[in-house]
Amino acid sequence: MFAWLNKNFLSLRAFYINTTWLIPWIMTGFSLCFIYGMFTGLFIAPADYQQGDGFRIIYVHVPSAFAAMFIYLMMAICAMITLIWRVKITAICMSCSGPIGAWFTLLALITGSIWGKPMWGTWWIWDARLTSVLILLFIYLGFIALQSAIENSRTRDLATSIMTIVGIINLPIIHYSVIWWNTLHQGPTISKLSAPSIASSMLYPLLAMISAFILFYFLIVVIRMRNQILMREIKS
Amino acid sequence: MQLNYINVFFQLTTYEIKIILRSTVAWITPHIFYVIIVCLFPIAIGHDQELLVSMAPGVIWVAALLATIISMGHLFQNDYHEGYLDLLLVSTYPLSLLALTKITSHWICHGLPLILISPLLGLMLNLSVEELYALIFTLLLGTPVLSLIGAIGAALTVAVKGNGLLLPMLIMPFYIPVLIFGTGIMIMTHQNMPVIAYYAMMGALVLLSLGFAPILTGQALKIGASR
Numbered sequence: 001m002f003a004w005l006n007k008n009f010l011s012l013r014a015f016y017i018n019t020t021w022l023i024p025w026i027m028t029g030f031s032l033c034f035i036y037g038m039f040t041g042l043f044i045a046p047a048d049y050q051q052g053d054g055f056r057i058i059y060v061h062v063p064s065a066f067a068a069m070f071i072y073l074m075m076a077i078c079a080m081i082t083l084i085w086r087v088k089i090t091a092i093c094m095s096c097s098g099p100i101g102a103w104f105t106l107l108a109l110i111t112g113s114i115w116g117k118p119m120w121g122t123w124w125i126w127d128a129r130l131t132s133v134l135i136l137l138f139i140y141l142g143f144i145a146l147q148s149a150i151e152n153s154r155t156r157d158l159a160t161s162i163m164t165i166v167g168i169i170n171l172p173i174i175h176y177s178v179i180w181w182n183t184l185h186q187g188p189t190i191s192k193l194s195a196p197s198i199a200s201s202m203l204y205p206l207l208a209m210i211s212a213f214i215l216f217y218f219l220i221v222v223i224r225m226r227n228q229i230l231m232r233e234i235k236s
Numbered sequence: 237m238q239l240n241y242i243n244v245f246f247q248l249t250t251y252e253i254k255i256i257l258r259s260t261v262a263w264i265t266p267h268i269f270y271v272i273i274v275c276l277f278p279i280a281i282g283h284d285q286e287l288l289v290s291m292a293p294g295v296i297w298v299a300a301l302l303a304t305i306i307s308m309g310h311l312f313q314n315d316y317h318e319g320y321l322d323l324l325l326v327s328t329y330p331l332s333l334l335a336l337t338k339i340t341s342h343w344i345c346h347g348l349p350l351i352l353i354s355p356l357l358g359l360m361l362n363l364s365v366e367e368l369y370a371l372i373f374t375l376l377l378g379t380p381v382l383s384l385i386g387a388i389g390a391a392l393t394v395a396v397k398g399n400g401l402l403l404p405m406l407i408m409p410f411y412i413p414v415l416i417f418g419t420g421i422m423i424m425t426h427q428n429m430p431v432i433a434y435y436a437m438m439g440a441l442v443l444l445s446l447g448f449a450p451i452l453t454g455q456a457l458k459i460g461a462s463r
Contacts, residue, residue, distance in 0.1 A: 083455075131412075138409040145405050149396045158459040159392045162452060166388060166410065173413075 012229045015089050019222050026222065030215035037208030045202045057115045059205060063213035065108035068136060069171055071101035071217055075143075076168040079161035089225075091157035092232075094164065095147055096224040100217055102140035109133060128177035129185040132170060139167040153232070244329055245337055252341035262310060267349050270303035274357045285362055292361035293371070293422030300350050300375060301382065301411055305404045307346040308386040311338060312394045312457065321394070321461050331454030339387045339450065347379035370425040374418045377438040381414050384449035391456035414441060 008014055041059040048055035075097045078090035112130065113123045124130065146163055150156040178185050198206070256263055277295045278288055315321040324334050354375055358368045389407035396402060417438050424431045 135409045135412055138405075142406040142409060145402055146392065149393070149402050152462075155395070155459060155462055159456070162388070162392060162456050162459065163406065166452065170409075 010087055010089050012088060012092075012233070016226060016229055019226060023219065023222060026215055026219045030212055030219055033208045033212035033215060037205045037212050041205035041209060045205055046199075048202075051119060054115070054118055057111055058202075059209045061108060061111040061115055062206060063209045064104045064111060065133065066210050067213040067217055068101055068105040068108050068133070069174060070214060071097050071104060072136065072140075072164075072167070072171060075101065075164050076171075079164040082157055082161045083165070088157075091161070092225050092228050093221065095157070095160065096221050096228055097217075098140060098143045098147060098160075100220055100224075102137060102144065104213070104217070105133060105137040105140055109137065127185050129174065132174040132177050136170055136174060139170060143167070241329070241333055245333060245340075248334070248337040249341050249344075252337060253344055256341060256345040263345060266303040266307040266346060267353060269306055270299050270350060271353060271357065273299040273302060275360070278361065288361050289363065289426070292358065292363055292367075293419040293426075295361070296354060296357060296371065297374075297378075297415055297418050297422075300354070300379065301408075301415065302404075303350060304346065304379065304382040304386060305407065307342070308383075308390050308407075309400065309403055311342055311387060311390040312461070313390075316394045316461055321457065325458060325461060331457060332450040335387060335391070335453035335457065336450040339383050339453070342387070343380055343383040347383055350379060351375045367422060367425050370422050370431070373435070374421045374438065377435070377442055378414045378418045381438075381441050381445050382411060384445040385410050387453045388449055388456055391453045392460045394457070394460045395462075414438075417441065 006014075009018070037059060042056060045056070047053050075094045078094040078097070081087050081090040082094065109130075112133075116125070117123050143160060143163060147156060147160050150159055274295055277291065281287060281291070312321060315324070325331070327334070351372060354371055355368050358371050363371065386403075386407050389403050389410075393403050393406065417434050421431050421434045421438070424434060
């Protein structure tokens with residue numbers, strides 16, 4: 001079972017071959033979602049009754065925040081697999097995801113700040129949701145620093161795995177921060193699957209944009225992983 | 237001959253404490269650093285009594301955090317370079333137990349003195365008696381967490397050359413919850429509000445890190461110290 005998995009999916013060689021045809025598909029999916037989401041979000045979706053057209057930044061802010069947390073979750077899963085089964089490909093995936101996650105976190109903070117200025121009247125406030133996302137950014141930066149400090153690649157993979165697993169504690173804090181503490185940041189809008197508190201004409205572009213961001217992450221991470229594989233093969 | 241774990245724990249801990257206390261300068265430097273940092277704030281900000289009292293919890297807590305990180309850098313470093321760590325790694329005792337002895341000795345040598353100095357610094361910042369008690373209790377609950385979490389980072393970076401700035405960057409984000417609840421208790425005490433829920437959260441943090449940190453530190457040592 002494991003040998004079969006290893007031969008067809010997990011080995012660096014198999015991954016490289018498999019992703020050669022996968023990349024155009026991811027690219028197509030990303031383009032479709034992105035164009036649909038951008039167009040309907042900016043032109044078709046009705047203006048908010050309170051915030052007017054200003055609310056449209058949600059189509060960048062929420063997807064980037066979602067991607068920031070999603071990428072960390074991916075990294076934590078990869079870290080688990082790396083620690084338990086010592087699989088190489090997940091370690092590469094984790095190390096390539098770190099910088100992308102950091103950029104998405106930064107994007108979420110910046111767009112949130114731009115959104116906050118007209119709506120809350122301030123660029124930044126030490127609210128629980130904002131602070132916990134800022135901590136996520138620091139954790140990403142620590143991850144990148146640790147990664148670049150250790151030279152031996154095996155030690156590096158395992159050490160960053162442990163760090164990533166310790167950092168997973170921050171994800172539930174971010175998610176529930178708007179529920180546990182009474183904050184300025186609004187409560188969850190779309191994660192309540194039974195009854196989302198957003199009109200469907202606004203919801204569908206948002207879902208499209210979220211999928212576009214996630215597909216974009218997959219696209220970038222696969223390209224980076226392929227480069228990483230080539231780099232490692234050169235050295236060995 | 238296998239000694240039982242409790243004996244091993246006490247023997248190793250006293251041994252570690254002796255080693256730390258013997259290099260007096262290295263032991264005392266973080267504490268002096270702590271005092272200096274706290275004293276810098278009144279000098280820089282001016283002697284506005286009200287402002288000082290409202291800032292005191294944050295100042296003392298941040299200084300304690302920095303002092304802990306400074307002392308944390310040496311936690312495994314000497315043992316690693318002298319090869320003592322390799323002996324610990326091949327011993328038959330569980331790594332988490334050995335990690336716990338290092339953490340305990342670190343807390344006794346570096347955490348306890350911080351707590352003993354802090355009332356003095358609190359007085360210098362004009363804290364009232366209730367706030368001084370709150371300061372002592374929060375530090376008593378908080379510093380073990382700082383030592384426990386910091387040990388994971390120290391173990392991961394043990395083999396990294398020149399890890400002076402890497403370690404703070406790595407573990408600072410994980411110190412933030414302790415900081416929030418520690419200063420939260422002080423602020424609530426200042427406003428005469430009930431603090432029991434905050435103390436409960438601090439206790440939960442202690443138990444959580446006491447449960448996980450020794451195991452993770454042991455694993456991190458195994459990875460970080462592999463040559």
